[in-house]
Amino acid sequence: MGNTRKRLIDILSSHKDTYVSGQELSNMLNISRSAVWKHMNELKKDGYQIEGVTKKGYRIINSPNDLSASALQWDLKTDWLGQEIVYKEQVKSTQLVAHELAREDAKHGTVVVAREQTEGRGRMRRYWDSKDGLGLWFSSIIRPMYIEPKRASQLTLVAAVAIADCLSKKGLDIKIKWPNDIFVGGRKLAGILTEMQAEQDFVQYIILGIGMNVNHEIEDLHDSIKEKATSLFLETREKMNLNHLLDQLLEELELKYEMFIEDGFHLFKEKWESYAYKIGEWLQVKTNNTWDAKVIGIHEDGALIVTDRQDQEQVLYSAEIIW
Ligand code: BTN
Numbered sequence: 001m002g003n004t005r006k007r008l009i010d011i012l013s014s015h016k017d018t019y020v021s022g023q024e025l026s027n028m029l030n031i032s033r034s035a036v037w038k039h040m041n042e043l044k045k046d047g048y049q050i051e052g053v054t055k056k057g058y059r060i061i062n063s064p065n066d067l068s069a070s071a072l073q074w075d076l077k078t079d080w081l082g083q084e085i086v087y088k089e090q091v092k093s094t095q096l097v098a099h100e101l102a103r104e105d106a107k108h109g110t111v112v113v114a115r116e117q118t119e120g121r122g123r124m125r126r127y128w129d130s131k132d133g134l135g136l137w138f139s140s141i142i143r144p145m146y147i148e149p150k151r152a153s154q155l156t157l158v159a160a161v162a163i164a165d166c167l168s169k170k171g172l173d174i175k176i177k178w179p180n181d182i183f184v185g186g187r188k189l190a191g192i193l194t195e196m197q198a199e200q201d202f203v204q205y206i207i208l209g210i211g212m213n214v215n216h217e218i219e220d221l222h223d224s225i226k227e228k229a230t231s232l233f234l235e236t237r238e239k240m241n242l243n244h245l246l247d248q249l250l251e252e253l254e255l256k257y258e259m260f261i262e263d264g265f266h267l268f269k270e271k272w273e274s275y276a277y278k279i280g281e282w283l284q285v286k287t288n289n290t291w292d293a294k295v296i297g298i299h300e301d302g303a304l305i306v307t308d309r310q311d312q313e314q315v316l317y318s319a320e321i322i323w
Contacts, residue, residue, distance in 0.1 A: 021057035080109035098139035108143040162256035175277040187230035
């Protein structure tokens with residue numbers, strides 16, 4: 001999105017209750033009145049409802065439901081996360097696009113969002129079903145200044161807490177299944193995929209990919225996951241505006257990321273455990289083989305702590321919880 005359009009949206013979103021005249025906009029943006037008018041028409045095409053009143057000026061009444069870079073910018077209250085949005089109608093995977101952009105020096109906080117992914121990918125090379133316009137499929141480029149590669153995996157847990165906090169505000173009883181699954185009502189709602197480019201002691205960049213099922217009806221869920229997955233609509237019976245939801249998620253992610261960078265992971269341990277899925281219950285974990293375990297909590301460094309049937313404590317850095 002061009003810089004002028006971005007500034008125009010900023011001005012209008014900070015004047016929600018008043019009108020801004022064409023002349024004022026033209027002065028502030030340093031463009032002609034007819035250029036202002038053209039930009040307004042482009043915003044209308046994006047789905048904005050704009051009221052234009054003679055002698056008063058313009059006012060945006062409603063931002064669009066459909067995902068778009070301009071609608072995402074409306075109301076986004078972050079300092080850096082999502083201030084650069086790359087919006088695509090269809091991609092193989094937003095992870096791939098984000099890696100490409102990161103290699104080309106894209107800014108810290110750039111977010112790639114797509115309406116649809118044809119080859120969405122999950123953890124352990126699994127396929128991630130990402131239907132057209134039904135969910136949020138996005139990847140954020142993070143360039144942490146001072147974290148060692150081994151701490152980067154903690155970012156997955158930090159992101160999970162951010163998502164859980166954001167969705168809990170909507171009254172949902174969110175659980176996190178270590179390390180990266182967001183659950184509600186015993187079914188998976190969202191997943192996080194953290195990929196990184198690093199040298200031995202230096203992280204070049206991290207791509208934090210998040211997929212969330214939002215407006216799916218039961219028939220929209222792929223047959224292979226119908227029994228195990230859910231969507232926000234299925235849990236709340238409310239269709240959500242994807243732009244607003246993504247804005248809220250980005251705001252929470254930015255806040256939690258800053259806390260993590262400034263104060264470290266220890267702040268998140270207790271919070272994460274308060275959301276832990278089936279904590280204290282027997283379940284199965286898969287490492288080299290599959291065995292019974294009881295989740296106790298997480299270690300200061302983010303590893304999962306369980307006990308086995310022999311009552312031995314085990315610290316797991318890589319494992320899958322079977323549910
Ligand atoms: C998982 O639960 O295994 C992680 C799923 C992550 C899916 C998201 S959707 C946006 C980004 N692009 C991808 O291809 N994957 C992640």
